Amino acid sequence: MVKSSSMQPHRSMAALSPSAGPSLGDMARALAEGCTRCGACAAACGFLCQHGLPGDQAQAALDGAAGGDPYQCSLCGLCGVVCPEQLAPGEFFLALRRQAAARGDLDLARYRGLLGYEARGHSRLFAWQGLPPGCDTVFFPGCTLPGTRPAATWRLFAELRRRLPRLGVVLDCCHKPSHDLGRQDYFAERFAEVMGPLLEYGVSTVLVACPNCHKVFSRYAAPLTVRTVYEFFADNGLSSLPMAAGEVTVHDPCPLRAEEGVHRAVRGLLAQAGLTVTEMRHSRGRTLCCGEGGTVGCVAPELSTAWSARRADEAGGRRMVTYCAGCAGYLSRVAPTAHLADILFNGEGPEGLARALAGRARVWRAPFTYLNRLRLKRRLRRLLGLA
Ligand code: SF4
Ligand code: SF4
Known part of the structure; x- marks a missing residue:
C-alpha cells in the first residue's frame, strides 16, 4: 500500500520556520x-x-x-x-x-506569473506524495525538470529505483520563489506543508534534481539529509552510460556554489560519458549567475541579461552543460546549453545525444509543461500502485 498525500498542514510547522537569525x-x-x-x-x-x-x-x-x-x-x-x-x-x-x-512594500503584481507557477506546483492538481511502505528516501524532482523534460525525469526516477526499490517520490514546489522574494512567513507555512508528511512518515533522505530545491531543503529541512541525484549516481553508478565525445564546459548553478561534492560528481559523470570538461574562468565556488537568479529579470532585465551575456562570453563557443533546468532555459537564449539529464537520460540514441550536446534537446514549454507534469504524476501513481 502506498501512502498518497496532498498538502496536509503539520503540527511541527514552527520547527520548520526559518530561524530568526540576526536582525536586519x-x-x-x-x-x-x-x-x-x-x-x-x-x-x-x-x-x-x-x-x-x-x-x-x-x-x-x-x-x-x-x-x-x-x-x-x-x-x-x-x-x-x-x-x-x-x-x-x-x-x-x-x-x-x-x-x-x-512592510507590504513588495509589489506582488510584478511577479504574478512566477507566483502563479509556484502556487500551481503546490496545488492539489499537481502536487503528490507517493510513499511506498518502508520508504525512507524520496526523489524530489522540483517543478521545472518534470515539465520541460518529462521523459528524462521518468528515466532518472527509474534509474534511482533500480538502486532504491522502496524509493518514494514527491511532486511539489519547494517555494524558492517566495523565499527569495522575502515572503518569509508565506514560505515557511507552505514549506512546512511539504515537509510535514515526510517527517511523519519517517523519511530521512531527500534526493533532489534542482539546485534551488537543494538550497531550500539543505537550509530548512533538518533533520533530513539532502543530496543531489548527481552525487547519488556518481557514487552508485548508472546502469548504462551514453557514449559521447568532445569538449564541454560546465555552468555550475549559483545555489550550489559551496557544494564541491556536486561539482566533482557532475564532472565525473561527464567524463564517464566520454566528454572532456574544460573550465570557464568562473566555475565551481566562483560560478556566475545565469541571469535568472533572484527574479531580477522582472525588475531590471538589463542586469539579468548582462549576467547571461557574461556567461556566454566565458563559454567562448564551447558547449555548456548545466544541472539546473532554470539555468539551462536562461542560458539557451545566448549559447548552446544542455541539461545534464539531457545527456545522461537521453534515450534517443546517438542522434538524440548529439542534439542534446548541441543544446537542441527536446525541451517543452508552457502550457505543455503543465500537461507533462500531470501525465508524469499519473504514470508515477500507476507505477507505485495508486492507479
Ligand atoms: S569585497 Fe570589499 S567592498 Fe565588497 S563587501 Fe567585502 S570588503 Fe566590502
Ligand atoms: S548580485 Fe551582486 S550583490 Fe547580489 S549576491 Fe550576487 S554578487 Fe552579491
Whole structure:
C-alpha cells in the first residue's frame, strides 16, 4: 500500500520556520563597519557597480536613506566568495527583501506569473506524495525538470529505483520563489506543508534534481539529509552510460556554489560519458549567475541579461552543460546549453545525444509543461500502485 498525500498542514510547522537569525539592523551594522570598501565584490557584480558598495548600502539603510533596490540583487552569493573580509552582502540584500515584504512594500503584481507557477506546483492538481511502505528516501524532482523534460525525469526516477526499490517520490514546489522574494512567513507555512508528511512518515533522505530545491531543503529541512541525484549516481553508478565525445564546459548553478561534492560528481559523470570538461574562468565556488537568479529579470532585465551575456562570453563557443533546468532555459537564449539529464537520460540514441550536446534537446514549454507534469504524476501513481 502506498501512502498518497496532498498538502496536509503539520503540527511541527514552527520547527520548520526559518530561524530568526540576526536582525536586519545587526546585519547592516556588521556590513557597514566590516566593509573596507575595497571594491572586490563590485568588480564582479553589475548590481553593486550601479548601486554602490555593500558597506555604503548598509550605512544608507541604517541612516534611513534610499539604497539600491534589493530586488535587483540576484542573491547569487558571489560577493561573499570574493570578499576578503568574509562578509555576506547577498544575505543582507535578502534581509532587505524580507523587510520590504513584511512592510507590504513588495509589489506582488510584478511577479504574478512566477507566483502563479509556484502556487500551481503546490496545488492539489499537481502536487503528490507517493510513499511506498518502508520508504525512507524520496526523489524530489522540483517543478521545472518534470515539465520541460518529462521523459528524462521518468528515466532518472527509474534509474534511482533500480538502486532504491522502496524509493518514494514527491511532486511539489519547494517555494524558492517566495523565499527569495522575502515572503518569509508565506514560505515557511507552505514549506512546512511539504515537509510535514515526510517527517511523519519517517523519511530521512531527500534526493533532489534542482539546485534551488537543494538550497531550500539543505537550509530548512533538518533533520533530513539532502543530496543531489548527481552525487547519488556518481557514487552508485548508472546502469548504462551514453557514449559521447568532445569538449564541454560546465555552468555550475549559483545555489550550489559551496557544494564541491556536486561539482566533482557532475564532472565525473561527464567524463564517464566520454566528454572532456574544460573550465570557464568562473566555475565551481566562483560560478556566475545565469541571469535568472533572484527574479531580477522582472525588475531590471538589463542586469539579468548582462549576467547571461557574461556567461556566454566565458563559454567562448564551447558547449555548456548545466544541472539546473532554470539555468539551462536562461542560458539557451545566448549559447548552446544542455541539461545534464539531457545527456545522461537521453534515450534517443546517438542522434538524440548529439542534439542534446548541441543544446537542441527536446525541451517543452508552457502550457505543455503543465500537461507533462500531470501525465508524469499519473504514470508515477500507476507505477507505485495508486492507479
Ligand atoms: S549576491 Fe550576487 S548580485 Fe547580489 S550583490 Fe552579491 S554578487 Fe551582486
Ligand atoms: S569585497 Fe567585502 S570588503 Fe570589499 S567592498 Fe565588497 S563587501 Fe566590502
